[in-house]
Amino acid sequence: MKDDIIKGNFTSESRLRLDLKERIMTQNGVFLCRQMLLVTLLGVAISKAVCFADTLELIRKIPHSGYSEGLDFYEGFLWHALPKQLLKIDPKDGTILSRLVPSSDYSESLTWFQGALWNLSFSNNGIYRGVLNSKGELKFQKKGETPEVHGWGLAHNGNELILTGDFSSKLYFLNPKTLKLIRTLETQGKDLEDLAWDGQFIWSSSFTTEKGKIFAIDPKTGKIMGFFALPDESCPVIDGIAYDGKSFWITGKECPSIYYVKKPSLRSISSRK
Numbered sequence: 001m002k003d004d005i006i007k008g009n010f011t012s013e014s015r016l017r018l019d020l021k022e023r024i025m026t027q028n029g030v031f032l033c034r035q036m037l038l039v040t041l042l043g044v045a046i047s048k049a050v051c052f053a054d055t056l057e058l059i060r061k062i063p064h065s066g067y068s069e070g071l072d073f074y075e076g077f078l079w080h081a082l083p084k085q086l087l088k089i090d091p092k093d094g095t096i097l098s099r100l101v102p103s104s105d106y107s108e109s110l111t112w113f114q115g116a117l118w119n120l121s122f123s124n125n126g127i128y129r130g131v132l133n134s135k136g137e138l139k140f141q142k143k144g145e146t147p148e149v150h151g152w153g154l155a156h157n158g159n160e161l162i163l164t165g166d167f168s169s170k171l172y173f174l175n176p177k178t179l180k181l182i183r184t185l186e187t188q189g190k191d192l193e194d195l196a197w198d199g200q201f202i203w204s205s206s207f208t209t210e211k212g213k214i215f216a217i218d219p220k221t222g223k224i225m226g227f228f229a230l231p232d233e234s235c236p237v238i239d240g241i242a243y244d245g246k247s248f249w250i251t252g253k254e255c256p257s258i259y260y261v262k263k264p265s266l267r268s269i270s271s272r273k
Helices: 012-028 032-041 266-270
Strands: 053-055 058-063 070-074 077-081 086-089 096-100 107-113 116-121 126-132 138-145 154-156 161-163 170-174 181-186 202-204 213-217 224-229 237-243 247-253 257-262
Touching (some): 070 247, 077 107
Parallel strands (some): 053 224, 070 237
Antiparallel strands (some): 070 077, 086 096, 107 116, 170 181
Protein backbone atom coordinates (compact mmCIF):
# COMPACT_ATOMS: atom_id res chain seq x y z
CA MET A 1 0.00 0.00 0.00
CA LYS A 2 2.83 2.37 0.76
CA ASP A 3 5.57 0.66 -1.25
CA ASP A 4 5.74 3.72 -3.48
CA ILE A 5 7.30 5.62 -0.60
CA ILE A 6 10.11 3.12 -0.33
CA LYS A 7 10.86 3.61 -4.01
CA GLY A 8 10.72 7.38 -3.64
CA ASN A 9 7.40 7.75 -5.49
CA PHE A 10 4.82 9.81 -3.61
CA THR A 11 1.40 8.58 -4.74
CA SER A 12 -2.04 7.83 -3.23
CA GLU A 13 -1.83 6.88 0.43
CA SER A 14 1.95 7.13 0.36
CA ARG A 15 1.52 10.92 0.32
CA LEU A 16 -0.95 11.00 3.23
CA ARG A 17 1.37 12.35 5.89
CA LEU A 18 3.41 14.48 3.48
CA ASP A 19 0.34 16.12 1.93
CA LEU A 20 -1.19 16.80 5.33
CA LYS A 21 1.99 18.47 6.50
CA GLU A 22 2.26 20.56 3.33
CA ARG A 23 -1.30 21.83 3.69
CA ILE A 24 -0.76 22.89 7.26
CA MET A 25 2.58 24.44 6.33
CA THR A 26 0.81 26.56 3.70
CA GLN A 27 -1.88 27.61 6.14
CA ASN A 28 0.58 28.61 8.81
CA GLY A 29 3.00 30.73 6.81
CA VAL A 30 4.77 31.73 10.01
CA PHE A 31 8.29 30.50 10.30
CA LEU A 32 10.67 30.07 13.18
CA CYS A 33 12.94 33.03 12.47
CA ARG A 34 9.93 35.32 12.11
CA GLN A 35 8.61 34.07 15.45
CA MET A 36 11.95 34.73 17.09
CA LEU A 37 12.05 38.23 15.58
CA LEU A 38 8.59 38.93 17.00
CA VAL A 39 9.69 37.78 20.44
CA THR A 40 12.72 40.03 20.15
CA LEU A 41 10.51 43.00 19.29
CA LEU A 42 8.45 42.24 22.37
CA GLY A 43 11.54 42.74 24.46
CA VAL A 44 12.92 39.25 24.93
CA ALA A 45 16.61 39.16 24.03
CA ILE A 46 17.26 36.51 21.42
CA SER A 47 20.43 36.58 19.38
CA LYS A 48 20.01 37.49 15.72
CA ALA A 49 22.54 34.77 14.98
CA VAL A 50 20.02 32.08 15.91
CA CYS A 51 18.69 32.05 12.32
CA PHE A 52 22.16 31.90 10.81
CA ALA A 53 23.38 28.47 9.80
CA ASP A 54 26.94 27.21 9.61
CA THR A 55 27.57 24.64 6.88
CA LEU A 56 28.21 21.13 8.10
CA GLU A 57 31.52 19.60 7.02
CA LEU A 58 30.90 16.60 4.80
CA ILE A 59 32.89 13.43 5.39
CA ARG A 60 31.13 11.36 2.73
CA LYS A 61 27.74 10.34 1.34
CA ILE A 62 26.13 6.95 0.76
CA PRO A 63 23.09 6.13 -1.44
CA HIS A 64 19.62 6.50 0.04
CA SER A 65 16.14 5.17 -0.83
CA GLY A 66 14.67 8.65 -1.28
CA TYR A 67 12.36 8.63 1.74
CA SER A 68 12.76 8.53 5.50
CA GLU A 69 10.86 8.46 8.76
CA GLY A 70 13.90 8.17 11.03
CA LEU A 71 17.48 7.03 11.43
CA ASP A 72 19.61 5.51 14.18
CA PHE A 73 23.15 4.18 14.57
CA TYR A 74 23.67 1.03 16.64
CA GLU A 75 26.54 -1.43 16.97
CA GLY A 76 28.26 -0.20 13.83
CA PHE A 77 25.22 -0.11 11.54
CA LEU A 78 22.60 2.36 10.41
CA TRP A 79 18.98 1.52 11.11
CA HIS A 80 16.51 3.28 8.87
CA ALA A 81 12.74 3.63 9.35
CA LEU A 82 10.49 3.55 6.31
CA PRO A 83 6.68 3.27 6.47
CA LYS A 84 6.68 -0.41 5.47
CA GLN A 85 10.22 -1.53 6.25
CA LEU A 86 13.03 -1.15 8.73
CA LEU A 87 16.42 -1.33 7.06
CA LYS A 88 19.78 -2.34 8.45
CA ILE A 89 22.40 -0.52 6.38
CA ASP A 90 26.15 -0.85 6.03
CA PRO A 91 27.47 2.67 6.70
CA LYS A 92 30.56 2.07 4.55
CA ASP A 93 28.72 1.94 1.22
CA GLY A 94 24.96 2.04 1.84
CA THR A 95 24.38 -1.67 1.22
CA ILE A 96 21.07 -2.84 2.68
CA LEU A 97 21.95 -5.83 4.87
CA SER A 98 18.46 -6.62 6.20
CA ARG A 99 14.87 -5.66 5.50
CA LEU A 100 12.75 -6.11 8.60
CA VAL A 101 9.03 -5.88 9.26
CA PRO A 102 8.18 -2.80 11.35
CA SER A 103 5.85 -2.64 14.33
CA SER A 104 2.74 -1.55 12.42
CA ASP A 105 1.27 -0.73 9.01
CA TYR A 106 2.95 2.69 8.96
CA SER A 107 6.24 2.97 10.79
CA GLU A 108 7.65 6.21 12.12
CA SER A 109 10.95 6.88 13.89
CA LEU A 110 13.08 4.33 15.72
CA THR A 111 15.82 4.10 18.33
CA TRP A 112 17.89 1.32 19.88
CA PHE A 113 17.74 1.51 23.68
CA GLN A 114 18.64 -1.02 26.36
CA GLY A 115 19.12 -3.79 23.82
CA ALA A 116 15.74 -3.31 22.11
CA LEU A 117 14.56 -1.46 19.02
CA TRP A 118 11.84 1.04 19.85
CA ASN A 119 9.55 2.01 16.98
CA LEU A 120 6.71 4.54 16.72
CA SER A 121 3.57 3.87 14.74
CA PHE A 122 1.86 6.53 12.66
CA SER A 123 -1.09 4.21 11.95
CA ASN A 124 -2.13 3.49 15.55
CA ASN A 125 0.00 5.94 17.62
CA GLY A 126 1.68 3.06 19.41
CA ILE A 127 5.09 2.94 21.05
CA TYR A 128 6.57 -0.49 20.37
CA ARG A 129 9.55 -2.36 21.80
CA GLY A 130 11.16 -4.94 19.52
CA VAL A 131 13.74 -7.66 20.09
CA LEU A 132 15.60 -9.76 17.54
CA ASN A 133 14.94 -13.49 17.75
CA SER A 134 17.31 -16.31 16.75
CA LYS A 135 16.12 -16.04 13.15
CA GLY A 136 17.04 -12.36 12.96
CA GLU A 137 13.40 -11.28 12.99
CA LEU A 138 12.10 -8.39 15.05
CA LYS A 139 9.28 -9.25 17.41
CA PHE A 140 7.42 -6.17 18.65
CA GLN A 141 5.17 -5.57 21.63
CA LYS A 142 3.11 -2.45 22.09
CA LYS A 143 4.14 -0.76 25.33
CA GLY A 144 2.16 2.47 25.19
CA GLU A 145 0.86 5.32 23.06
CA THR A 146 2.34 8.62 21.97
CA PRO A 147 1.42 11.67 24.11
CA GLU A 148 0.03 13.45 21.05
CA VAL A 149 -2.12 12.00 18.29
CA HIS A 150 1.11 11.07 16.45
CA GLY A 151 4.79 11.04 17.25
CA TRP A 152 7.29 11.82 14.49
CA GLY A 153 10.66 11.55 16.23
CA LEU A 154 12.19 9.18 18.76
CA ALA A 155 15.49 9.04 20.64
CA HIS A 156 16.79 8.44 24.16
CA ASN A 157 19.24 10.13 26.51
CA GLY A 158 20.41 6.99 28.28
CA ASN A 159 17.66 7.18 30.87
CA GLU A 160 14.49 8.32 29.13
CA LEU A 161 12.77 7.91 25.80
CA ILE A 162 12.34 11.27 24.03
CA LEU A 163 9.47 11.79 21.58
CA THR A 164 8.16 14.56 19.40
CA GLY A 165 4.48 15.15 18.72
CA ASP A 166 2.34 15.90 15.67
CA PHE A 167 3.21 19.25 14.02
CA SER A 168 4.59 19.99 17.46
CA SER A 169 7.22 22.14 19.14
CA LYS A 170 7.17 19.95 22.23
CA LEU A 171 9.41 17.13 23.41
CA TYR A 172 8.13 14.41 25.72
CA PHE A 173 10.35 12.47 28.12
CA LEU A 174 9.04 9.02 29.05
CA ASN A 175 10.04 6.34 31.54
CA PRO A 176 11.11 3.37 29.34
CA LYS A 177 9.84 0.82 31.87
CA THR A 178 6.37 2.24 32.43
CA LEU A 179 6.01 4.60 29.43
CA LYS A 180 4.68 7.18 31.88
CA LEU A 181 5.31 10.82 31.02
CA ILE A 182 8.10 12.32 33.13
CA ARG A 183 8.11 15.83 31.73
CA THR A 184 7.20 17.95 28.71
CA LEU A 185 9.58 20.47 27.18
CA GLU A 186 8.40 23.38 25.04
CA THR A 187 11.10 24.19 22.48
CA GLN A 188 11.84 26.99 20.04
CA GLY A 189 11.58 24.46 17.23
CA LYS A 190 8.59 24.04 14.96
CA ASP A 191 7.09 20.83 13.57
CA LEU A 192 9.94 18.75 14.98
CA GLU A 193 10.97 15.69 13.01
CA ASP A 194 13.44 12.93 13.89
CA LEU A 195 15.67 13.21 16.98
CA ALA A 196 19.22 12.38 18.02
CA TRP A 197 21.03 12.74 21.36
CA ASP A 198 24.76 13.49 21.50
CA GLY A 199 25.17 13.44 25.27
CA GLN A 200 24.64 17.19 25.59
CA PHE A 201 21.99 18.39 23.14
CA ILE A 202 18.92 17.01 21.42
CA TRP A 203 19.23 17.40 17.66
CA SER A 204 16.27 17.71 15.34
CA SER A 205 14.95 19.35 12.17
CA SER A 206 11.69 20.95 11.11
CA PHE A 207 9.29 19.73 8.48
CA THR A 208 8.10 23.22 7.58
CA THR A 209 10.96 25.61 8.35
CA GLU A 210 14.74 25.84 8.14
CA LYS A 211 14.97 23.64 5.06
CA GLY A 212 18.08 21.50 4.80
CA LYS A 213 19.17 22.32 8.36
CA ILE A 214 19.47 20.59 11.68
CA PHE A 215 19.55 22.31 15.04
CA ALA A 216 20.66 21.67 18.60
CA ILE A 217 18.09 21.98 21.40
CA ASP A 218 19.00 22.58 25.02
CA PRO A 219 17.32 19.69 26.91
CA LYS A 220 16.70 21.89 29.96
CA THR A 221 15.38 25.11 28.43
CA GLY A 222 14.17 24.12 24.96
CA LYS A 223 16.23 26.90 23.39
CA ILE A 224 17.78 26.32 19.98
CA MET A 225 21.53 26.64 20.38
CA GLY A 226 22.47 26.68 16.70
CA PHE A 227 21.41 25.91 13.12
CA PHE A 228 23.64 23.88 10.81
CA ALA A 229 23.03 23.36 7.09
CA LEU A 230 23.86 20.42 4.85
CA PRO A 231 26.59 21.17 2.28
CA ASP A 232 24.17 21.05 -0.66
CA GLU A 233 20.47 21.66 -1.31
CA SER A 234 19.44 18.19 -2.46
CA CYS A 235 17.87 17.25 0.90
CA PRO A 236 15.45 20.04 1.85
CA VAL A 237 13.22 18.04 4.20
CA ILE A 238 15.46 16.39 6.78
CA ASP A 239 13.82 13.52 8.64
CA GLY A 240 16.60 11.28 9.85
CA ILE A 241 19.42 12.14 12.26
CA ALA A 242 21.73 9.63 13.93
CA TYR A 243 24.77 10.18 16.12
CA ASP A 244 27.48 7.52 16.16
CA GLY A 245 29.40 8.91 19.12
CA LYS A 246 31.59 11.07 16.92
CA SER A 247 29.72 12.43 13.90
CA PHE A 248 26.20 12.70 12.47
CA TRP A 249 24.35 10.72 9.81
CA ILE A 250 21.59 12.77 8.17
CA THR A 251 18.95 12.06 5.53
CA GLY A 252 15.36 12.96 4.70
CA LYS A 253 12.40 12.87 2.36
CA GLU A 254 13.13 13.06 -1.38
CA CYS A 255 16.79 12.86 -0.42
CA PRO A 256 19.17 10.85 -2.66
CA SER A 257 21.87 10.41 -0.02
CA ILE A 258 22.65 9.75 3.60
CA TYR A 259 25.18 12.38 4.64
CA TYR A 260 27.98 11.64 7.07
CA VAL A 261 29.06 14.98 8.54
CA LYS A 262 31.37 16.14 11.29
CA LYS A 263 29.71 17.18 14.52
CA PRO A 264 29.82 20.97 14.86
CA SER A 265 32.32 22.16 17.44
CA LEU A 266 31.12 23.19 20.87
CA ARG A 267 32.56 26.62 20.10
CA SER A 268 30.21 26.96 17.12
CA ILE A 269 27.24 25.86 19.19
CA SER A 270 28.16 28.14 22.08
CA SER A 271 28.29 31.11 19.72
CA ARG A 272 24.56 30.72 19.16
CA LYS A 273 23.66 31.11 22.84
